[in-house]
Amino acid sequence: MPITLRMIVDQVVAPVPGPLGRYTQALTSALIASTPSGCQVEAVVSSSPPTDYARIEAMFPGLSGLYKTSLARRELAGAWQLGLTTSPGGGMIHAPSLFAPLRRHDRTVSGDQVVVTVHDLTAWTHPEALTSTTVSWTKAMLKRARRHADAVVVPTHALAERLADIADFGERVRVIGTAPRVGLVMPGxxxxxxxxxxxxxxxxxxxxxxxxxxxxxxxxxxxxxxxxxxxxxxxxxxxxxxxxxxxxxxxxxxxxxxxxxxxxxxxxxxxxxxxxxxxxxxxxxxxxxxxxxxxxxxxxxxxxxxxxxxxxxxxxxxxxxxxxxxxxxxxxxxxxxxxxxxxxxxxxxxxxxxxxxxxxxxxxxxxxxxxxxxxxxxxx
Missing domain, CATH: 3.40.50.2000 (Glycogen Phosphorylase B;)
Known part of the structure; x- marks a missing residue:
């Protein structure tokens, strides 16, 4: 049976995908293209219109499947913040943000693992740039990540050092950089x-x-x-x-x-x-x-x-x-x-x-x- 990496791709069908949507699209495509032998990539998305499911499947040819949660994005964000749902189940889960099912688990026993990504610390350094709801949700999810995430990905060592001042993740922090957006090619x-x-x-x-x-x-x-x-x-x-x-x-x-x-x-x-x-x-x-x-x-x-x-x-x-x-x-x-x-x-x-x-x-x-x-x- 192949090993499945479950990638949360919700942001690519958000009303405004923004930089996080571009990051999610680029990394997911690269994960599929570089899948090791005996592995596969499955996408996870909140309950969405059928057209969004079709967009994801067209955007990521080579997916082994598309897991659709029973809750829409807003409700799922609230549920995951409170740890009230086990959706989308266990296995290897990779989240391109803090939007992830962070809950108590022991990967040495179950094999389950959850990795989240932190792109910036705006909620702490410039909270006025965000809505109060976004700030409180982000801070709550980082606290859950500190308790339950198996690893935290950041794009630079500089951000890793600043993150350490806010939350102690010890050796769980991994620096994995970004790259240019999909389609950014030198024109003739x-x-x-x-x-x-x-x-x-x-x-x-x-x-x-x-x-x-x-x-x-x-x-x-x-x-x-x-x-x-x-x-x-x-x-x-x-x-x-x-x-x-x-x-x-x-x-x-x-x-x-x-x-x-x-x-x-x-x-x-x-x-x-x-x-x-x-x-x-x-x-x-x-x-x-x-x-x-x-x-x-x-x-x-x-x-x-x-x-x-x-x-x-x-x-x-x-x-x-x-x-x-x-x-x-x-x-x-x-x-x-x-x-x-x-x-x-x-x-x-x-x-x-x-x-x-x-x-x-x-x-x-x-x-x-x-x-x-x-x-x-x-x-x-």
Whole structure:
């Protein structure tokens, strides 16, 4: 009888799959593609419309089966929070988040094992960015994980160290990195140009991801671009054009940046994203806090020069492939302005960063991540 790894794939059919949905899709596909001999992958999903079941089966050819719980997602999340249901049963369960059936078990006797994943600590560091319900649920599930999870996967060593300050998992924490989203492939010269023209992009531009929330560093980037002497290059923001009642154009004008130079794009098509990243003069990641720094990894995969803040996560992921800017206690905006200026005004620096970017990209693959997940469950 084959050994079955049961992957919780609920997020791929959520109303807004988001980064977690992309992670779930990529890792599940890689787990199926790298299945060891004598093993198989089964998907687990909460009670959903038949169309969602069909989407999952089409998205993941090669599944051995699809387990459908009796409860819908919201009810299942509440039940698992309270430990009130044994669904979906035992065996090897891998959860790409804290959404998992965490309950008392002894894997040395039953062979059951549950592994969960922690991508960030926003519920503790910036609870105001989440709903109160999400914060309380996340904290409750981490407590259950501390008691019942056989292992906890995190994307970086930096996050593992910060997690240890919140909950002691001992040697159960495993670092398994991420990789670029499915479909993010370097476009041909002609295709990239056509896509960028359709999106209304200029010939030269910077790219930054995020919202106007303080921790993303986007406001500080705009302030840096408004400093005297900084080249007046357009900025493409991959994110919404407002945050609450604060609008991107207003912040740009207040920072001394002509609002016409700032373009907000929300891109779902990975081919469009690839074209945007590949054509960028530089990708800037000024955030003060990141969970997996996947934005850096995706920029590297497109060979874009990268400028990033010197957070522990960014330094770990970049491994000197990008131009690091010290956050420090003051002067970050000025240092960021200097870094942007140097990359724009010195083509040799931009070329060197493009080369190191492409080299660093080879360190990240979903195949490697999946093989590490299989090894983790084998070790357990």
């Amino acid at each position: 010269d002609g295709e990239g140009s056509i896509r960028r023209a359709r999106l209304g992009l200029p010939d030269e531009y910077l790219v930054a991801r995020g919202t106007l929330e303080a921790r993303t560093g986007l406001v500080e980037l705009l302030e840096a671009l408004g400093r005297p002497g900084v080249p007046q290059i357009p900025l493409v923001v991959l994110g919404p054009d407002s945050w609450g009642e604060v609008h991107l154009a207003t912040v740009a004008e207040d920072s001394g940046v002509d609002a016409r130079r700032v373009h907000a794009l929300q891109i779902d098509d990975p081919s469009d994203l690839a074209a945007v990243l590949a054509g960028a003069t530089a990708v800037v990641a000024p955030g003060h806090e990141e969970g997996a720094a996947t934005d850096l990894i995706e920029a590297f995969s497109m060979g874009a020069p990268v400028i990033h803040s010197d957070t522990a996560t960014h330094l770990e992921v970049a491994a000197e492939a990008g131009l690091a800017v010290t956050v420090g206690s003051g002067g970050f905006v000025e240092r960021l302005a200097a870094a942007v200026t140097s990359v724009i005004e010195h083509p040799s620096l931009a070329d060197r960063l493009a080369v190191t970017s492409g080299d660093r990209a080879r360190a990240f693959s979903w195949r490697d991540s999946a093989e590490r997940v299989w090894q983790l469950h084998a070790d357990l």
